Amino acid sequence: MKLKLLFGALLLSLGVATSALAEDYVIDKKGQHAVIQFKIAHLGYSWLIGRFNDFEGTFSYDEKNPSASKINVTINTASVDTNHAARDKHLRSPDFFNVDKYPTATFTSKSFKELGDGKAKLTGTFTLNGVTRDITIDVKHVGHGDDPWGGYRRGFEGTTTLALADWNIPFAPKLGPASATVELYFSFEGVRQ
Amino acid sequence: MSLRNSNSRYGWVSIVIHWLMALAIFGMFGLGVWMVDLDYYDSWYHRSLWVHQSIGMLLLFLLLFRVVWRLTNPVPEIMGLWWEKLIALWVHRGHYIIMAALMISGYLITTAYGRGVDIFGWFEFPALLPADKGRETTLGFWHMLLAWGFMAYIAMHAAAALKHHFIDRDITLLRMLGINRKGENDET
Numbered sequence: 001m002k003l004k005l006l007f008g009a010l011l012l013s014l015g016v017a018t019s020a021l022a023e024d025y026v027i028d029k030k031g032q033h034a035v036i037q038f039k040i041a042h043l044g045y046s047w048l049i050g051r052f053n054d055f056e057g058t059f060s061y062d063e064k065n066p067s068a069s070k071i072n073v074t075i076n077t078a079s080v081d082t083n084h085a086a087r088d089k090h091l092r093s094p095d096f097f098n099v100d101k102y103p104t105a106t107f108t109s110k111s112f113k114e115l116g117d118g119k120a121k122l123t124g125t126f127t128l129n130g131v132t133r134d135i136t137i138d139v140k141h142v143g144h145g146d147d148p149w150g151g152y153r154r155g156f157e158g159t160t161t162l163a164l165a166d167w168n169i170p171f172a173p174k175l176g177p178a179s180a181t182v183e184l185y186f187s188f189e190g191v192r193q
Numbered sequence: 194m195s196l197r198n199s200n201s202r203y204g205w206v207s208i209v210i211h212w213l214m215a216l217a218i219f220g221m222f223g224l225g226v227w228m229v230d231l232d233y234y235d236s237w238y239h240r241s242l243w244v245h246q247s248i249g250m251l252l253l254f255l256l257l258f259r260v261v262w263r264l265t266n267p268v269p270e271i272m273g274l275w276w277e278k279l280i281a282l283w284v285h286r287g288h289y290i291i292m293a294a295l296m297i298s299g300y301l302i303t304t305a306y307g308r309g310v311d312i313f314g315w316f317e318f319p320a321l322l323p324a325d326k327g328r329e330t331t332l333g334f335w336h337m338l339l340a341w342g343f344m345a346y347i348a349m350h351a352a353a354a355l356k357h358h359f360i361d362r363d364i365t366l367l368r369m370l371g372i373n374r375k376g377e378n379d380e381t
Contacts, residue, residue, distance in 0.1 A: 053326075078327065085305040085329040086242060092330045099330075174233045 022062040025154055025190025027073070029056050033155070033189035036075060044178030050091075054079035057107075059190055061154060069112040071122070073188075075105040095171035102129050110134070122158065129168040135160055142187070152192040159185050198266040201368075207266070208371045210259050215347075217252055218292075221245060222340055246303050247313040253296040260289060272363045284350060291343050298336045305329035 027034045036052045057073030078099040080091045092099045109124035120139040125132055137160040144154035161183050164172035172180075197204040203211075228241035271278045300318075303310045307324030309317040357365035367373075 078330070081326060083306065085302065085308075085326075088326070089302070089329040089333050171233070176234065 022060040022065070022068060023154075024060045024193045025058065026193060027055075027057040027059070028153070028189045028191050031189075033153075035185075035187050036073075037185045038182050039185065040175075040182040041178040043176060048082060050080060050082035052076065052079050052105075053081050057188065059109075059156075059188070061190075066114045066120070067112055069109070071107070071109045071112075071124070071188075073107045073186075075107075077103060077105050077128075090171075096169050098129060105129075107135075112139075131166065131168045133166060135162065137184075142189075147191075153189055154192065155187065155189040157185070157187040159183060198269055200267050201269050203269055203368055203371070204266070205371065206262060208369060210255065210262070211369060214252065214255060214259070214292075217248060218343070218347075221248055221252070222344055224248075225337075225340060243311070244313075246299070246310055249296055249299045250310055250312050250318055252292075253300060256289070256292055256296060263289075269368065272357065272361065272365055281353070284346075284353070287346065288350070291339060291346060295336065295339045295343060298332045298339065302329045302332050302336060305332075 036055055037049060039047050039049050042048045052075045054076035055073055057071060059069065059071035061069045077097045078092055080088055080097060082088055091097055105128040107124050107126045109122055111123050113121045115121060118141040122137040122139045123134060126135045137158040139156050139158040142155040142157055147153045161181050163181050165180065195204050196206050198207055224241060224245050228245060231238045231241060271281045273281065300310065301322065304320035304322065305325060305328050307320050309319040311317050354366045357363050
């Protein structure tokens with residue numbers, strides 16, 4: 001009986017200990033197992049897809065207490081890449097991202113809510129072009145587990161849609177009505193620290 | 194008057210290249226300033242850049258030929274005091290240096306992603322340097338700065354030519370126009 005109690009207490013404390021210990025991950029930038037992509041209509045006739053090639057971030061995730069999850073991502077706005085030199089030059093200019101004035105865009109999470117079935121809602125503060133607003137991102141768990149090289153990894157993907165008019169982009173109205181919103185997509189693989 | 198320069202006169206090749214490039218570069222400056230503010234739905238939005246790049250490449254080829262021509266021809270004697278000659282010589286050389294920087298920067302902007310430049314649909318000039326994403330923005334700034342700077346430089350050059358013509362009353366300007374003043378000895 002005594003032994004059982006002791007064992008029970010031990011288990012309990014172990015459980016408490018693991019739940020208090022949120023797992024911290026660093027987004028795998030080195031291995032490029034992470035992408036931030038945007039998709040916007042071109043004239044309404046097709047899609048333009050671009051990326052931010054340079055960003056970094058960390059997140060924490062605890063399976064026992066997912067709502068305590070946090071994520072921080074910093075994007076180097078000058079790393080915008082749509083595979084077209086003249087357009088990327090234009091995107092870096094004050095007509096769009098004004099990268100000299102606003103070299104980074106940042107996202108800091110505020111809340112994370114599991115919706116079940118591997119889905120979640122992430123809200124947080126996004127700062128782009130000097131504008132700071134709260135945005136909501138639909139997140140999906142992709143997978144997690146040991147990697148073949150002795151580490152532990154966990155990955156998410158997410159999408160959100162932003163209205164260009166909200167983000168201080170002077171050229172936005174000139175793109176035409178079909179291009180009023182842009183869809184952001186990310187996939188992050190974190191390596192547990 | 195011959196095609197080649199003499200020690201006192203410019204030949205037709207030098208004269209034609211001088212004024213052709215002057216005209217084209219003024220046009221390119223205007224085109225450049227105009228095109229960067231075009232509306233996305235303007236029918237010239239893409240064409241203006243294409244024309245700018247095409248003419249720019251032709252100017253670069255012409256500049257290469259011009260430098261070769263200058264190095265293989267006599268340079269007509271510069272008129273003025275010794276220090277005026279020295280300044281004039283370096284102002285002339287400065288033109289080549291600025292033009293080369295301007296045109297090469299334009300070429301490197303266009304080929305920043307490792308793709309060649311289409312020249313009026315006639316042919317494509319290849320990207321000679323490897324792709325270097327981001328240089329289009331850095332060099333774009335310098336391209337603009339050089340363009341404005343070169344306009345100021347040309348204004349100074351034109352003012353000096355007019356000073357030679359109206360104040361010194363020498364043949365500096367006339368010989369670049371291919372005009373022979375009466376009584377002048379044409380060596381050719």
